[in-house]
Amino acid sequence: MPTPSVEPAAAALAILVRFEPPCCAAVLEGGGLPLLVQLLSRGANSLAAHSACSAIASLTRDPLVGSDAQRRALEAKAVQETLPLLDGVLGGSAATAATASAACNCLGALCTGSSALAAELREMGALTSLVGLLASRVAPNGLKTNACEALAAAVENDATSCAELRRLGALPLLAILVKGATRKLGVAADAVLSALMQRGDEMLIAEIESSMRDAQDGAVLLVRQLQGDGRKPARRAALILDSLARTGDAARKQIIKLGAVPRLVKLMRLGHLDIGTLNAIGCLEVLAQNTPAFVLEIVPDQITGKLDDTLKRLSKLVHLDDTEIARFKDRVRKSPRSARRRPARWWNLSSRSSVPPPCRGSRLWRSPHWVEANSAGRLRPSSTPWRRPTASRPNKSAGSRVTSGPRSRPCK
Numbered sequence: 001m002p003t004p005s006v007e008p009a010a011a012a013l014a015i016l017v018r019f020e021p022p023c024c025a026a027v028l029e030g031g032g033l034p035l036l037v038q039l040l041s042r043g044a045n046s047l048a049a050h051s052a053c054s055a056i057a058s059l060t061r062d063p064l065v066g067s068d069a070q071r072r073a074l075e076a077k078a079v080q081e082t083l084p085l086l087d088g089v090l091g092g093s094a095a096t097a098a099t100a101s102a103a104c105n106c107l108g109a110l111c112t113g114s115s116a117l118a119a120e121l122r123e124m125g126a127l128t129s130l131v132g133l134l135a136s137r138v139a140p141n142g143l144k145t146n147a148c149e150a151l152a153a154a155v156e157n158d159a160t161s162c163a164e165l166r167r168l169g170a171l172p173l174l175a176i177l178v179k180g181a182t183r184k185l186g187v188a189a190d191a192v193l194s195a196l197m198q199r200g201d202e203m204l205i206a207e208i209e210s211s212m213r214d215a216q217d218g219a220v221l222l223v224r225q226l227q228g229d230g231r232k233p234a235r236r237a238a239l240i241l242d243s244l245a246r247t248g249d250a251a252r253k254q255i256i257k258l259g260a261v262p263r264l265v266k267l268m269r270l271g272h273l274d275i276g277t278l279n280a281i282g283c284l285e286v287l288a289q290n291t292p293a294f295v296l297e298i299v300p301d302q303i304t305g306k307l308d309d310t311l312k313r314l315s316k317l318v319h320l321d322d323t324e325i326a327r328f329k330d331r332v333r334k335s336p337r338s339a340r341r342r343p344a345r346w347w348n349l350s351s352r353s354s355v356p357p358p359c360r361g362s363r364l365w366r367s368p369h370w371v372e373a374n375s376a377g378r379l380r381p382s383s384t385p386w387r388r389p390t391a392s393r394p395n396k397s398a399g400s401r402v403t404s405g406p407r408s409r410p411c412k
Helices: 003-019 022-029 032-042 047-060 066-075 078-090 097-111 115-123 126-134 141-157 160-167 170-180 183-199 202-215 218-225 231-245 249-257 260-270 275-287 307-314 322-334 337-341
Strands: 295-298 344-347 369-373 379-385 393-395 400-402
Touching (some): 003 022, 022 066, 032 078, 047 066, 047 097, 066 078, 066 115, 078 097, 078 115, 097 141, 115 126, 115 141, 115 160, 126 170, 141 160, 141 183, 160 170, 160 202, 170 183, 218 249, 231 249, 231 260, 231 275, 260 275
Antiparallel strands (some): 295 344, 369 379
């Protein structure tokens, strides 16, 4: 049958078996289920494959011929033909989300009440694909809901699937969906966790309870912001995670467990001139339990008293050796008088991962906005634009001195 005729016929058959239950027996007696399975090989971009998934799901859920339809689907290798329909969304393409949603609905219907099909689902690696859909950025909530329903059906009919989902790391994802997703998706994810608690052992139950407690913490939302579309929330999330990781070993372990390290590494791809890169480096540094860098900013004109007394008081708060103090005083002494109204930055370079200040020849120094460093060693944009100071040059023709350009303004 030519393709223009196959798609309308498959759609009509899917509507008949869904809204006219007596047609289900006629379709099975006429050998229609193996033909529907063959339509699945047309790919996720085919409307015939979408209609075939809906028709197979309706046949297997029919109360009269459902068990017979599952047996024939197992013989026709329906699970093996349905799994490739999920590859498009797993590859990052949202164009095939409707067909993938119908495929997840078909997989859930096949596993309901059939331990053989649930075991085949696990052996074919379908659980890995379903968990991948839960973590996909392009998968809509309707697709994730159908994926959760398929997982719940697999767990209820195959006890071995509990250990497989635990190995795949599905528990934190399901807990996040329960707490932070839409109502329908949250109910579907909660059904999967309930089935796991009923079929799993005490260790699995304890891990589910721990995942639910972690999902209530703000660290989960911060880690999710790292993979968001906007760069600004990701930069701020990395900086807040840096501060949260400094609170103790438990916080660092939780952030690492939530999968923040690969996302921080991905954030570093923004380039060495982006603030997000510096925030990500600082957070990774704290997670690695290294000594963080710090920055001291001193404005000589704003010091009341002698500079030596100020440095002496600062040495009680942070460790400053004599070499660093001498180098800093020499730099202040050699700087021009006009530059003493701007803050002099003191970078601690004792840590290997400390970030040095930008040199005068770098692009960062020539950027329209100067940058200041916070106490954690990362750079943040300054609200005061930086201007290169201009010197006064004599005008030989007029015999007078003319000042070109505005004077430099200090960073606040």
